Amino acid sequence: MAKKNSNSLPIWYKAKFDLEGLGFGGLALALAIIVSGIPLIGWLLSLICWIALVAILLASRDSERTPPDMTKVVVAPCDGIVTDVATVAPPRELRWDVPEVFRIRIASSPFTANGMRSPLSGSVESFIEEEGAPSALASDPDESDLREAFILVTGDDGVAGVRLATGGLGPRLDIDLEAGDNVRIGRKIGVRRLGGWCDVFLPIGAETRLLTGQTVIGGETIISSLEYVAYEHTPYTPPAPTVPAEIEEPVAEDSVLETVAPDVDPAEPEKSDSKATAIEVEPETPEVLDSVAPDAEPGDVASEPVEEEKPAVAEEKPKPKRKPRARTTKPKPKA
Numbered sequence: 001m002a003k004k005n006s007n008s009l010p011i012w013y014k015a016k017f018d019l020e021g022l023g024f025g026g027l028a029l030a031l032a033i034i035v036s037g038i039p040l041i042g043w044l045l046s047l048i049c050w051i052a053l054v055a056i057l058l059a060s061r062d063s064e065r066t067p068p069d070m071t072k073v074v075v076a077p078c079d080g081i082v083t084d085v086a087t088v089a090p091p092r093e094l095r096w097d098v099p100e101v102f103r104i105r106i107a108s109s110p111f112t113a114n115g116m117r118s119p120l121s122g123s124v125e126s127f128i129e130e131e132g133a134p135s136a137l138a139s140d141p142d143e144s145d146l147r148e149a150f151i152l153v154t155g156d157d158g159v160a161g162v163r164l165a166t167g168g169l170g171p172r173l174d175i176d177l178e179a180g181d182n183v184r185i186g187r188k189i190g191v192r193r194l195g196g197w198c199d200v201f202l203p204i205g206a207e208t209r210l211l212t213g214q215t216v217i218g219g220e221t222i223i224s225s226l227e228y229v230a231y232e233h234t235p236y237t238p239p240a241p242t243v244p245a246e247i248e249e250p251v252a253e254d255s256v257l258e259t260v261a262p263d264v265d266p267a268e269p270e271k272s273d274s275k276a277t278a279i280e281v282e283p284e285t286p287e288v289l290d291s292v293a294p295d296a297e298p299g300d301v302a303s304e305p306v307e308e309e310k311p312a313v314a315e316e317k318p319k320p321k322r323k324p325r326a327r328t329t330k331p332k333p334k335a
Helices: 019-035 042-059
Strands: 015-017 061-063 073-075 080-088 101-108 115-117 122-130 147-155 158-166 173-175 188-192 196-202 222-225
Touching: 015 019, 019 042, 042 061, 101 222, 122 173, 147 173, 158 173, 158 188, 196 222
Parallel strands: none
Antiparallel strands: 015 061, 073 222, 080 101, 101 196, 115 188, 122 147, 147 158, 158 196, 173 188
16 A cells, blocks of 8 residues: 655645745744844834734745646636726737727735736737836726736637736736747746736637626636637837937027128119020131232132230330539649
């Protein structure tokens, strides 16, 4: 008779914890024991550490799931309660170019498992994360400050989009995906800690029997069937970038040079004939002086050499002649 393995856990036990959660949980437990010995306020500090330990374990709790072995079906991406079933326009971050889609909204409490699952098998066509703003309390699923992740999965079974949203402080949402990755239905794709919201977007014509208030289990509960959906998905093509028009720089008035004819008044507008005729002017040719040789026939003309003009030389004016001076002799005095 075969012995049972004493180390094996019960079949009903499927709980798991993240390594990060176990590490921080152990730290909170150690602090709770240490501060309990402080007099007067030790019990209060220890109580705070115990509350932190419980919150950490809840935030890091996960569970194993067994997805259905079926095709053309969509499973719930997370644990929670159905709060709304409606037809809406897809969010632009999902990059699903259709006018309307079928939306199923699921709300999760902080006590649910944090594992996020793929809604169907296929490849990730689009994945976008929005950081949002740190908000301690988030009660509205459509609040703009939430941390969000948008995932569009396409495959042979159909197409489905997922929006994961959560609020609060700390690393609440961590999805390990990239565009082009292959995923399987019900497999874990990331974590969302301390609850939040999950919107599942399906093509028009998808069948569902869910009602508001029903509980779903992530990775196991079938929320819709795509067997009778007549929809052909077209991959998203981003719009072509628009090139801004070139703006002409204004020209300074000082840089414009205006030329005005000397005999035209600049204040008068220029008058021009409606019909302008182009006149061809033949270039002038220098005249050639011809001379006829004495023995040449009347019809023959010989050209005479043209004397080159000599530069004019200024004539020198004659210098005026000086008149000789008359000599005068003084008489010598007599002795």
